[in-house]
Amino acid sequence: MATKDLKIPLLEELEKGPWPSFVTEIKKSADNPMARDTLRQLEKSYEDKISHWKHGGLVGVMGYGGGVIGRYSDSPEEFPEVKEFHTYRVNQPSGWFYNTEALRTLCDIWEKHGSGLTNMHGSTGDMIFLGSTTEAIEPCFADLTEAGFDLGGSGSDVRTPSCCVGPGRCEWACYDTLDACYDITQEFQDELHRPAFPYKFKFKFSGCPNDCVASIARSDMSVIGTWKDNIQINQDEVANYAKNGVDIEAEICELCPTKCISWNGKTISIDNSNCVKCMHCINVMPKALSPGKERGATILIGAKAPIIGGALLATVFVPFLEMEEGYEDLKELAEALWDFWGEYGKNRERIGEFIQRVGLANFLDEIGLEPIPEMIAHPRTNPYIFFEDELEEEDE
Amino acid sequence: MVTQRITDIGPPDYRQFLPPIVKANYGKWKYHEILQPGVMVHVAESGDKLFTVRAGSPRLLSIVTIRKFADLADKYTGGHLRWTSRNNVEFLLTDEANIEPLKKELQEYGFPVGGTGNGISNIVHTQGWVHCHSSATDASGVVKAIMDEVYPHFTSMDLPAKLRIAFACCLNMCGAVHCSDIAVLGIHRTAPTINHDDLPKMCEVPTLVSSCPTGAIRPATVDGKASVEVEKEQCMYCGNCYTVCPAMQINNAETDGISIWVGGKVSNARSKPMFSKLVIPFIPNEPPRWPGVVDAVKKIIEVYAAGARKHERMGEWIERIGWPKFFELAEIPFSPLVIDDFKHAGETYNRTTQIRH
Numbered sequence: 158m159a160t161k162d163l164k165i166p167l168l169e170e171l172e173k174g175p176w177p178s179f180v181t182e183i184k185k186s187a188d189n190p191m192a193r194d195t196l197r198q199l200e201k202s203y204e205d206k207i208s209h210w211k212h213g214g215l216v217g218v219m220g221y222g223g224g225v226i227g228r229y230s231d232s233p234e235e236f237p238e239v240k241e242f243h244t245y246r247v248n249q250p251s252g253w254f255y256n257t258e259a260l261r262t263l264c265d266i267w268e269k270h271g272s273g274l275t276n277m278h279g280s281t282g283d284m285i286f287l288g289s290t291t292e293a294i295e296p297c298f299a300d301l302t303e304a305g306f307d308l309g310g311s312g313s314d315v316r317t318p319s320c321c322v323g324p325g326r327c328e329w330a331c332y333d334t335l336d337a338c339y340d341i342t343q344e345f346q347d348e349l350h351r352p353a354f355p356y357k358f359k360f361k362f363s364g365c366p367n368d369c370v371a372s373i374a375r376s377d378m379s380v381i382g383t384w385k386d387n388i389q390i391n392q393d394e395v396a397n398y399a400k401n402g403v404d405i406e407a408e409i410c411e412l413c414p415t416k417c418i419s420w421n422g423k424t425i426s427i428d429n430s431n432c433v434k435c436m437h438c439i440n441v442m443p444k445a446l447s448p449g450k451e452r453g454a455t456i457l458i459g460a461k462a463p464i465i466g467g468a469l470l471a472t473v474f475v476p477f478l479e480m481e482e483g484y485e486d487l488k489e490l491a492e493a494l495w496d497f498w499g500e501y502g503k504n505r506e507r508i509g510e511f512i513q514r515v516g517l518a519n520f521l522d523e524i525g526l527e528p529i530p531e532m533i534a535h536p537r538t539n540p541y542i543f544f545e546d547e548l549e550e551e552d553e
Numbered sequence: 554m555v556t557q558r559i560t561d562i563g564p565p566d567y568r569q570f571l572p573p574i575v576k577a578n579y580g581k582w583k584y585h586e587i588l589q590p591g592v593m594v595h596v597a598e599s600g601d602k603l604f605t606v607r608a609g610s611p612r613l614l615s616i617v618t619i620r621k622f623a624d625l626a627d628k629y630t631g632g633h634l635r636w637t638s639r640n641n642v643e644f645l646l647t648d649e650a651n652i653e654p655l656k657k658e659l660q661e662y663g664f665p666v667g668g669t670g671n672g673i674s675n676i677v678h679t680q681g682w683v684h685c686h687s688s689a690t691d692a693s694g695v696v697k698a699i700m701d702e703v704y705p706h707f708t709s710m711d712l713p714a715k716l717r718i719a720f721a722c723c724l725n726m727c728g729a730v731h732c733s734d735i736a737v738l739g740i741h742r743t744a745p746t747i748n749h750d751d752l753p754k755m756c757e758v759p760t761l762v763s764s765c766p767t768g769a770i771r772p773a774t775v776d777g778k779a780s781v782e783v784e785k786e787q788c789m790y791c792g793n794c795y796t797v798c799p800a801m802q803i804n805n806a807e808t809d810g811i812s813i814w815v816g817g818k819v820s821n822a823r824s825k826p827m828f829s830k831l832v833i834p835f836i837p838n839e840p841p842r843w844p845g846v847v848d849a850v851k852k853i854i855e856v857y858a859a860g861a862r863k864h865e866r867m868g869e870w871i872e873r874i875g876w877p878k879f880f881e882l883a884e885i886p887f888s889p890l891v892i893d894d895f896k897h898a899g900e901t902y903n904r905t906t907q908i909r910h
Contacts, residue, residue, distance in 0.1 A: 170841040172695050174701030177663050179609045179683070179693040185615035192615075192628065195683070202682035203840040207806040212799055220560055244684065251567035253636040257602055257623035259570065260634075264616040264623075274618045277636050280677065280728045287613075287684055302559035321638065324580035325571060326595050326603060333580065335567050347560040364678040366821035370638050373826050374819045375729035381821075412823055422907060437822040441864070444584040462726035465766045467792050467896055470732070470826055505764065505793070521710075 161189045165196050182540045186273035191288050194218035194238035196274065196465065198230060209236075216243050216291055218298045223352040224293055224308030239475040243273075246283035246309035247301060251335040252322050253278065262304045267503055270297035281359065282319030282370075283309035307346075313505075314352035316346045320340030320362035324373065329439065330364035330380025331452040332480035338362045340484055345491075354495065355511070365448065366436045372460070372471070377508050378491060379457040379471040380480075387439070390457040394445035409438050415495040449545040453479045456490065459509025469509040493524040570644050572633035574603050590708050592652055592668035602645040606655050606665040609675045609700070609707055612640040613693055623660060628773075629655045638673040639717075641668050665745040666871035670710035673703050673854075678720035679727045681739075686799075687792050688722035688741030689809040690838050696720050699737070702851055713870070716854065717818070723792060729747055732817035734857075734867035737830040742808045744788040745801040746864065749775045756798035764797040810837045811846050815853060816868030827868045832883070834890040849885075850907045875909055 168180045181253045183199075186192035198209050209231050216227040226244040233240035263284070267273060272288030272332070279285040281529040289297060309317030318341050319326070323334030341360055342349070349356075361372030372379035390402065399405050405420045417431035418438060429449075440445045456478055457471030471476075478486055493510060497520070512520045523529050571579070580598035585595040593605045610618075622642055626634045629651040630644050637643060642664070644655055668674040676699060679685065681692030699718065706712060713855050719730035720741040729734040752758075758779055762770050771789035773780055795803040803818035813836070817829030833855075836845040853867075860882065871879045880887050893901045 167841040171697050174697070175665065175704045176697055176700035176707075177665070178697055179611040179613040180697075181663070182611055182613050182615045182618060185617040188815075197871070199682055199691075203694070205806055206838045206840060208682045208686055208688050208808070210684060210686040211683075212796075218560075219558070225821065228686070233627050248563050250565040250570055253568050253638075253766075254570040254861040255634060256570050257626050257634070259565070260619055260623045267616055275613050275614050275616065275619065276680075277610065277614050277619070277640065277642070278612075280679065299558070302562060305562070305565040307560075307562045307564060319638070322635070324582070325575050326582065326605070327568075328582035328584055328595070330580065330582075339564070339567055343563045346563050349563075350561060368819050368826075370820065371729065371819040373821075374732040408864060414823055435821050436824055439862070440822055444586070447584070461730060462721075462729045463724050463791075464726070465791060468726075468828060470733040470828070503763075504760070505797075544833065549825050 160184045160193075163193060163196055165200040168196060168200050183274060189240040189268075189273045191211065191242070191272035192229075192274055195242070195274065195288065195341055198232065198236045198239055216294060218294055221308060222352045223311040223350060223515050225289075226311055226513075229317045239288065242288045243291065243294065244255050244290060245271075245286040245294075245297070245301075246281075247286060247306045248281060248307050248309040248312055248317050248319065249278055249282050249319070251338045252325050253282075254335075259304075266297065266300045266304065269501045270300065271349070281309070281316050283317045289343070308350070310349045310357070312352040313354045313356050313359070314350070314553075315348040315354075316357050316359045317349070318342050318360035318362065319370055320458075321364050323362075324366045327364060328443070329367065329372065329436070329448060331384055332364065332380075332454050332483075333447055334362040334380075334382070336482070337380065337480060337484055337487075340482075341397070341487070341491075344484075344488060348495075354499055355514070356505045356507050357442040358495070358508065360491075366434055367440065373457055374468075374470060375462060376460055376461050376471065377458065377488075378494070379460060380487070381457065382435045382452065382480075383455050383477065384449035384452045386428055387478055388432060388449060389447045390425065390427070391445050392424045395442065396423065398425070398442045400444055403441065408441055412437055453477050455489070455521050458494065461507045465505060466510045466513070469507075469513075471509070472512070473532050474499040476529070490524075490526075494527075497523045537551060568635070570632075572603075572631065572647075574601055574647050574877050575645070577601065578603070587670050587710070588652075591669055592656070592670060602647070602649070604649055606644045606646065606652060606659070606666060607637070607641050607668050608659045609667050609668055609695065610640055610642055610664060611693060612675075620840065625655060625658055626793045637668075638674075638679050639674050646854060646859065665708055667708040669769045671714050672710045673706040673707075673712070673716050673718060675707075676700060676718045676720050676731070677728050679722045681717050681722040685722060687698055687725065687795055687803060689741050689804065690722050690811050691840065692720055692722045692739075693844055694841060695737065695811070695843045698847050698848055699843075702847050703854065706854070712854075712858055714864050716857070716865045716867065718850070723902050725792065725796070731814070731828055732819045732826055734788070735815060735853060736814035736815065737846060737850065738812045740810060740812045740835065741790040741792060741803050742810070742835065743790065743805050744769075745792075745795055745803045746805075747781065747783065747804065748800040749778060749780045752780045752798065752800035755800050761794060761798045761801070764793050766793060770794055800867070804834055806895065810835050811843070812836070813846070813849050813853070816871045818866050819870055820866075823864070824866070824869050824872075829868075831891045832880070832885055833889050834846060853883050876888065878909065 276285035
């Protein structure tokens with residue numbers, strides 16, 4: 158075995174236990190010298206308690222500004238095979254659906270050009286190929302595109318959009334997440350490959366308010382499926398759930414956030430005008446309840462992780478949008494956001510931070526969106542109101 | 554010979570990868586049931602049944618394993634499989650009789666079936682020492698150690714509600730872990746070390762100065778060369794300067810480690826989406842198996858499982874019982890470091906007499 162002469166006792170502690178081990182995975186590729194030096198350098202990190210990767214150095218494919226992340230060992234004499242160890246982001250198919258032919262093709266390409274190590278998948282959604290030399294980048298890219306795959310985003314560009322399984326398998330999908338994700342990705346190929354924004358911009362598509370791709374927490378444009386009309390009820394199935402142990406009063410009625418459900422011991426009734434589409438009752442009784450028929454999405458803007466000005470959840474911009482094929486309204490909104498943010502956003506300022514800096518009302522005014530109460534949790538509690546503009550308008 | 558380069562083609566059209574049963578019932582699913590941990594059936598309006606077998610993975614996969622998954626998919630699913638947003642692999646079957654043989658083969662190959670319903674699914678995580686330059690800790694190793702410990706909750710569904718654990722190896726949070734039931738976050742605790750020899754060669758001083766959110770970085774001449782100095786009292790160790798300039802080394806083997814945050818969620822079910830809140834500011838890095846982190850996570854899960862009501866997520870449970878009770882139950886000493894002092898910190902103070910005595 159190619160792993161016998163590797164001295165990695167600390168890492169081998171992580172081959173113990175029931176959960177599948179990443180160390181075992183790297184060992185499976187240990188016929189590849191890059192994978193072997195990955196293990197050897199990682200063992201050194203485990204001894205030293207510090208990373209031995211350096212960043213810096215622009216690498217990539219001709220004509221793109223993103224998609225490949227430069228990575229170098231800080232100890233190239235000791236670990237020559239990972240002297241250059243760049244990452245490719247390969248744009249995943251919508252919903253992470255594959256057939257075995259495509260997977261084998263990808264494996265063959267990565268065996269030919271790189272370490273044989275992957276992430277299925279990276280946090281943003283791409284397939285990640287870990288570990289390539291600078292020289293291998295163009296030939297690998299040529300093989301990938303020949304096979305129908307392209308790189309994803311990195312840096313200050315549109316990052317690779319991702320979506321939940323949607324209508325491919327889920328009865329709660331309120332719009333076609335797979336199609337919307339694919340359509341938007343294709344529409345904005347230039348913005349995805351050639352960074353021209355103040356910072357990254359992420360799209361994420363969830364089919365219902367359960368938000369399986371966490372779009373409300375981590376995407377600049379979060380598209381979350383919802384509905385306008387009545388929750389569909391199958392009363393016989395409600396009765397079956399009750400018979401089979403669901404305490405309808407305690408588990409459904411009392412946990413409804415707006416208390417809009419009542420139960421008479423035989424059937425439930427829902428005051429749909431007060432339903433906030435939270436999904437709880439539907440989650441507990443999927444055979445009995447389902448989202449309404451008038452379906453679309455809520456569009457929220459500006460979520461992000463802490464870097465730099467603190468983490469933000471997304472803010473409602475459009476309470477309900479019909480998600481018709483072509484997604485023209487969504488594209489128009491995205492471009493309006495980019496125009497204003499692109500012009501005035503600071504370097505490495507996400508759009509959510511930018512909105513806080515200029516104020517939501519000013520931002521809406523600039524992009525031409527009408528302010529409505531659905532956009533706020535509550536009105537301001539301080540009296541420091543900038544009246545001047547309003548008075549000037551009255552004078553005119 | 555010059556061949557035509559292919560660019561800007563985007564990802565392949567997903568439609569070519571959908572199994573025939575999905576194409577036939579696209580958008581026409583009626584309901585689903587979890588048949589056993591890791592096994593679901595989705596029933597279409599047509600009556601067709603799609604069975605899913607979900608297996609956990611370490612996210613970092615060798616092409617050897619991906620080819621094995623492909624072999625299993627060819628044998629049992631007609632060649633169709635997908636991955637989930639939490640790095641699980643899902644085999645999509647139409648023949649119910651294939652469920653048990655597939656499960657058996659997956660388990661023999663070392664990949665557990667589970668991760669559904671009211672249990673713990675796979676941990677979403679970042680690169681760590683395997684591949685990142687700014688990580689304050691490893692990712693895969695800590696995740697492996699935690700998943701070994703919580704494994705029984707992956708293969709069963711015995712918690713009050715789903716429990717989502719996420720891991721990021723620094724506060725760049727490539728994993729955006731900040732809305733998880735339990736977030737494990739690598740953390741730097743000391744100001745960057747400046748390499749004054751490299752800095753003028755590698756970095757632009759004005760860009761570097763403006764990268765600091767607290768204004769702690771100032772231009773300075775060191776040994777006759779244009780460089781910067783850091784006001785250490787103003788540094789909050791975010792590492793933004795290191796991302797902009799490799800000469801601002803933020804990693805520190807002695808002081809880096811891990812923090813624990815609890816009570817976040819992204820789902821809109823019942824309560825609104827919530828951020829995770831800091832409860833343990835620092836646990837040292839203890840490779841290879843991080844016992845301090847594993848014990849802390851285990852304890853938090855135990856008290857949650859014992860105390861929460863059915864359907865109650867971690868954050869909802871804590872809101873009901875109150876933070877003093879949480880710290881008491883979890884036996885976590887209350888550190889002044891968990892009191893916010895960033896923007897809008899006042900909103901996190903208790904401004905009511907509603908206190909449990």
